[in-house]
Amino acid sequence: MIFGNKGRERFLEAVADFETAVRAQDPEGAQRAHQELYRRFQDAGERELAQAGPRLAALLPEVPPGPDGAVAVAVGACVERGADPAVCAPYVLDGLAGTLAGVERFCDRWAQTGGGEFPDPDAEPDPGLHDRVGPEAAMAWLTLPQWEMASVAMLNHAAVRTALDAGRRAGLLRTLRAVEEASGHDFKCLTYALLVLDDEPLVVLHRPTGTGYAMRMSGLGDNFQLHTLLADVLVGGGHLPGRAPSAEEAAVCRDRPGQVHTTGSFNLVTSTGEWVWNEGTPSDIPVVDGARLLVLDPPPYERSWPAGRFFPHMTGDLRLERVLGADEAGRLLAGCVTKEG
Structure with a gap:
């Protein structure tokens, strides 16, 4: 493992490589850069993480469904180590809203195709899941725990909670409760974070x-x-x-x-x-x-x-x-x- 300034510089180099690959729509290059980014993460200092968090957050709309959940977790980790939550949160919460909409489609499609016990998002995915409910709906369901983790990291901060529009907060809660009712899965941390009151x-x-x-x-x-x-x-x-x-x-x-x-x-x-x-x-x-x-x-x-x-x-x-x-x-x-x- 590389320590010191050189290691920190290489972390930002990995961030830059990831940005380049994502914007060039180079999935193999993005995967390599993403792996390198995670490898260098622990060596990064507060200054590097403060720069990386907003840059990775701004990439989220361009990252394909599936990998976007892992990137959102990385943004949350940057915020927990000092990146500005107010800058990062709008991208993460936009991604959460889109993922919840996808999970609603997943629940509908799951019921239409025979129902049964919902798959565990943390388990090895069933190879037939994409065919059964569609790839985007499947990815939304499988990555929702990652979006929950990232969103809670944002909502830990009062500046994020107080900036969140009341109507949007209510909409996220409605969708989340509908998903919990349909799936039987508990997303208590995210629900409670959205319910926190300030002032x-x-x-x-x-x-x-x-x-x-x-x-x-x-x-x-x-x-x-x-x-x-x-x-x-x-x-x-x-x-x-x-x-x-x-x-x-x-x-x-x-x-x-x-x-x-x-x-x-x-x-x-x-x-x-x-x-x-x-x-x-x-x-x-x-x-x-x-x-x-x-x-x-x-x-x-x-x-x-x-x-x-x-x-x-x-x-x-x-x-x-x-x-x-x-x-x-x-x-x-x-x-x-x-x-x-």
């Missing part, structure tokens, strides 16, 4: 004390993370009684690597009394009068879990903006339902 108002009411809190959340991948941070801000901040998470339990839910065992402090419910499960996402909390409204009840039994982040590369945040006045909190709580059992 989102959250009104929290604590039923036992009759108090309320205006909060704001960003980058929370699931409700385990939200639950831990609620206890950190409200119990740890001296606003509510109960068990406060340790500093380490809170830190791993914000930006510190790893997981730490924690115990739940509340039962999370909606204003209409339905439980908000820790296994779900903050997007499950309904909007009431312009803000998501969450009620905290005493936990019906002890629950514990590994505190941390569903997306280890995504920074999470929950902050208290103001404590509601007693009249405001009382009015809001009066409109909330208590369900027994």
Whole structure:
């Protein structure tokens, strides 16, 4: 293996060779350059990766179906090591949208040709798959896990999530859920990444004390993370009684690597009394009068879990903006339902 500046220069040379071969529609040359690019990747420094990520992303529309998934993964790897996600993301998310459309055709064609258990995208592909559903639909299905990986690498960054048009995000989620329903395959990471909320108002009411809190959340991948941070801000901040998470339990839910065992402090419910499960996402909390409204009840039994982040590369945040006045909190709580059992 080659190290140092020479190795880094050869990585960018491999990127340039790959660009040339793709644009010349030279599949054999592109395959050789792609292999060399991967061989040199580990030797590349931050500066080289910062240059390579956008260049490879810009190539994605020209790379044929199949190899494009591997290139998207390479773009994601560049972003994870310092390339600009805001520059790379539009190409990756365009590719994801096209792949999901292809997977919808795959699901339709699969059902029309006899159905049965869907093929495992990670297994050796059936030689007859292309004939059964068509080559582009087959490639879309087989490369969707790669596009999921690359897209999550983009969506780990708040700049990408906040720039994503709400209508497009909703469209990607609709298609993804239709694919999951038709195929029985779980693309949970991508679904959860598309559901992440940023700079989102959250009104929290604590039923036992009759108090309320205006909060704001960003980058929370699931409700385990939200639950831990609620206890950190409200119990740890001296606003509510109960068990406060340790500093380490809170830190791993914000930006510190790893997981730490924690115990739940509340039962999370909606204003209409339905439980908000820790296994779900903050997007499950309904909007009431312009803000998501969450009620905290005493936990019906002890629950514990590994505190941390569903997306280890995504920074999470929950902050208290103001404590509601007693009249405001009382009015809001009066409109909330208590369900027994």
